[in-house]
Amino acid sequence: xxxxVRRLGELVLVLVSISxxxxxxxxxxxxxxxxxxxxxxxxxxxxxxxxxxxxxRPVIVQYLDFLSKAVTGDFGNSTRFRQPVFExxxxxxxxxxxxxxxxxxxxxxxxxxxxxxxAVFRNSSLDTLVRAATLxxxxxPSFFLGIVAIIVFAAQLRWLPAGGRGTLLHLLMPALALxxxxxxxxxxxxxxxxxxxxxxxxxxxxxxxxxxxxxxxIRHAFRNALIGVVTLIGLQIGNLLSGAVVIETVFSWxxxxxxxxxxxxxxxxxxxxxxxxxxxxxxxxxxxxxDLLYRVIDPRIRVST
Amino acid sequence: MRRxxxxxxxxxxxxxxxxxxxxxxxxxxxxxxxxxxxxTRANPALRLKPPVFAGGTWENALGTDxxxxxxxxxxxxxTRVSVVIALVAVLISxxxxxxxxxxxxxxxxAVDSLIMRLVDIxxxxxxxLLIIAVIAVVGSSLPILILLLGxxxxxxxxxxxxxxxxxxxxxxxxEASRALGTSSLRLVVKHVLPNISTTIIVxxxxxxxRVFLLESAVSFLGLGVQPPTPSWGTMIADGRNxxxxxxxxxxxxxxxxxxxxxxxxxxxxGLRDVLDPTSR
Numbered sequence: 001x002x003x004x005v006r007r008l009g010e011l012v013l014v015l016v017s018i019s020x021x022x023x024x025x026x027x028x029x030x031x032x033x034x035x036x037x038x039x040x041x042x043x044x045x046x047x048x049x050x051x052x053x054x055x056x057r058p059v060i061v062q063y064l065d066f067l068s069k070a071v072t073g074d075f076g077n078s079t080r081f082r083q084p085v086f087e088x089x090x091x092x093x094x095x096x097x098x099x100x101x102x103x104x105x106x107x108x109x110x111x112x113x114x115x116x117x118x119a120v121f122r123n124s125s126l127d128t129l130v131r132a133a134t135l136x137x138x139x140x141p142s143f144f145l146g147i148v149a150i151i152v153f154a155a156q157l158r159w160l161p162a163g164g165r166g167t168l169l170h171l172l173m174p175a176l177a178l179x180x181x182x183x184x185x186x187x188x189x190x191x192x193x194x195x196x197x198x199x200x201x202x203x204x205x206x207x208x209x210x211x212x213x214x215x216x217x218i219r220h221a222f223r224n225a226l227i228g229v230v231t232l233i234g235l236q237i238g239n240l241l242s243g244a245v246v247i248e249t250v251f252s253w254x255x256x257x258x259x260x261x262x263x264x265x266x267x268x269x270x271x272x273x274x275x276x277x278x279x280x281x282x283x284x285x286x287x288x289x290x291d292l293l294y295r296v297i298d299p300r301i302r303v304s305t
Numbered sequence: 306m307r308r309x310x311x312x313x314x315x316x317x318x319x320x321x322x323x324x325x326x327x328x329x330x331x332x333x334x335x336x337x338x339x340x341x342x343x344x345t346r347a348n349p350a351l352r353l354k355p356p357v358f359a360g361g362t363w364e365n366a367l368g369t370d371x372x373x374x375x376x377x378x379x380x381x382x383x384t385r386v387s388v389v390i391a392l393v394a395v396l397i398s399x400x401x402x403x404x405x406x407x408x409x410x411x412x413x414x415a416v417d418s419l420i421m422r423l424v425d426i427x428x429x430x431x432x433x434l435l436i437i438a439v440i441a442v443v444g445s446s447l448p449i450l451i452l453l454l455g456x457x458x459x460x461x462x463x464x465x466x467x468x469x470x471x472x473x474x475x476x477x478x479x480e481a482s483r484a485l486g487t488s489s490l491r492l493v494v495k496h497v498l499p500n501i502s503t504t505i506i507v508x509x510x511x512x513x514x515r516v517f518l519l520e521s522a523v524s525f526l527g528l529g530v531q532p533p534t535p536s537w538g539t540m541i542a543d544g545r546n547x548x549x550x551x552x553x554x555x556x557x558x559x560x561x562x563x564x565x566x567x568x569x570x571x572x573x574x575g576l577r578d579v580l581d582p583t584s585r
Contacts, residue, residue, distance in 0.1 A: 010422065010425055010426060013422075013426055014426050014430065017426070017430075018430075021435065021438050021439065022438060024442055135318075135567065135570065135571075136563070136567070138566075138570065139514070139563050139566040139567040139570060140559075140562075140563050140566075141518050141521050141522060141525075141559070141562055141563075142522075143521075143522060143525050143541065144521075144541055144555070144559035144562060144563070147541060147544065147545055147548065147555045147559070148555075148556065148559065150548050151548045151552045151555070151556070154548070155548045155549045155552065156552075162548070238431065239431075241431070242431040242432070242433045242434050243433070245433060245434070245437070245526070246433075246522050246525065246526060249525075249526060250545065260437065261437075261526055261527075261528075264437065264440075264441045264528065265527075269441070272437075272438070272441050275434075276434050276435075276437070276438045279431065279434055280430070280431050280434055280435075283431040283434075284430075284431075
């Protein structure tokens with residue numbers, strides 16, 4: 001229980017620091033009144049706009065006002081699209097979630113399968129191949145992998161579309177490009193976890209009892225190796241979400257990452273702000289849930305803290 | 306020490322890593338005047354020349370980009386930029402992390418809890434988003450970029466250094482020294498730091514690889530190293546628009562990143578195996 005309270009406290013601290021950074025995005029980037037009226041505006045006009053926007057109040061008051069509005073989902077309007085930025089964010093979020101979960105599926109299915117096989121056939125040529133692949137997978141930047149995939153499968157072979165969102169074919173390359181790095185981490189982790197349990201006493205006992213090797217791997221080893229994997233996957237969701245920023249730019253994927261990067265170029269700060277606050281919030285909440293879930297699954301940890 | 310080299314040299318991957326790192330060092334120190342061409346000078350007559358192994362000429366051994374700039378010269382210049390950024394950034398995170406980690410492990414109590422909470426908070430932060438946010442506010446410049454990348458890694462150092470400090474603090478000779486009245490600072494400098502140096506080297510090696518990846522991603526988005534200065538990430542961004550007529554523009558710097566990251570990961574794995582007998 002103490003643990004849960006402490007973690008919730010941390011969550012609040014992280015969220016407050018995120019809101020401070022994002023508040024600064026909007027308020028340390030020059031005078032918004034000048035941005036609205038242009039450099040030739042008279043002093044009276046500027047003062048009037050500042051009063052309308054509440055910019056003449058102390059910074060602390062402005063920050064608290066910003067926070068209280070943010071809690072209700074009011075993050076202001078986009079300077080470029082003249083629409084509430086919260087709506088823009090929610091419009092783009094499904095595309096990013098689709099990409100994130102497709103990449104997570106790549107990580108779990110490909111990485112998990114390959115990791116289990118490498119552990120079961122330890123020191124075989126398959127194992128060596130898997131280990132080499134995981135080393136490479138962790139060294140190739142996702143955006144470079146994405147561009148190589150575009151060069152090969154879109155530009156040369158013309159099998160897949162080079163960008164955009166729509167069919168499953170559109171999703172294939174971005175999901176693989178984003179998921180490969182994490183699949184490599186999953187494979188390495190699953191292999192290690194499986195090797196640990198395959199050498200554990202209770203697995204030896206099961207074998208000694210005459211349980212078939214297939215049953216030992218599936219029933220006894222894999223289920224226990226899963227405990228650590230759950231945490232790993234939880235941590236990956238958050239990282240995939242923030243990694244999507246780069247991959248969306250590569251594949252012109254219409255998600256929040258690409259929107260945020262474009263908003264930085266067009267100096268649309270309310271839009272930058274909402275993207276950072278909300279995606280960071282999703283990130284830390286998922287991490288917290290993972291941490292709690294881990295404790296529910298594995299009673300040994302629950303007892304020790 | 307000799308035993309250490311012998312063990313490390315027996316590790317084929319670590320040896321490969323070290324060879325690549327030596328090449329990186331030479332490339333980084335290579336004088337700009339000895340490059341085959343000026344890495345930032347455009348030459349429309351030489352646009353989109355393929356590398357020599359794909360039908361190009363030795364004049365531009367790795368081809369040219371959309372502006373006719375020599376890719377070999379740009380990759381060499383970009384290597385210098387990326388290596389310098391990574392080294393300085395890791396130096397910053399190591400300094401911060403070692404200082405805070407030793408303080409947490411050595412003094413314990415309230416200092417320890419405070420620092421460990423900071424570590425948890427830092428690790429819960431979505432790094433890439435944070436870097437993007439700060440750059441959106443203050444604009445991109447080399448010092449800002451290095452500082453942000455440097456701050457991004459301190460928690461890794463702090464966590465491991467703290468654990469090691471806790472271990473070293475209870476060693477008999479350290480306790481004996483403390484009993485003799487040695488001051489805290491002197492104890493840390495004379496006994497704790499030398500005993501945790503191997504951990505620091507291993508973490509630092511992996512951190513360099515991590516910063517290579519992070520910096521190239523930020524630069525790829527156009528928020529890191531700014532043109533005309535070449536860097537691996539910006540070169541790949543240039544190549545993104547020429548996947549049909551110039552596949553080599555993105556591929557050449559991309560291969561440079563992959564090799565560099567691999568090299569430091571290989572060396573890190575090797576060092577960890579040699580320095581930490583329990584993992585052998």
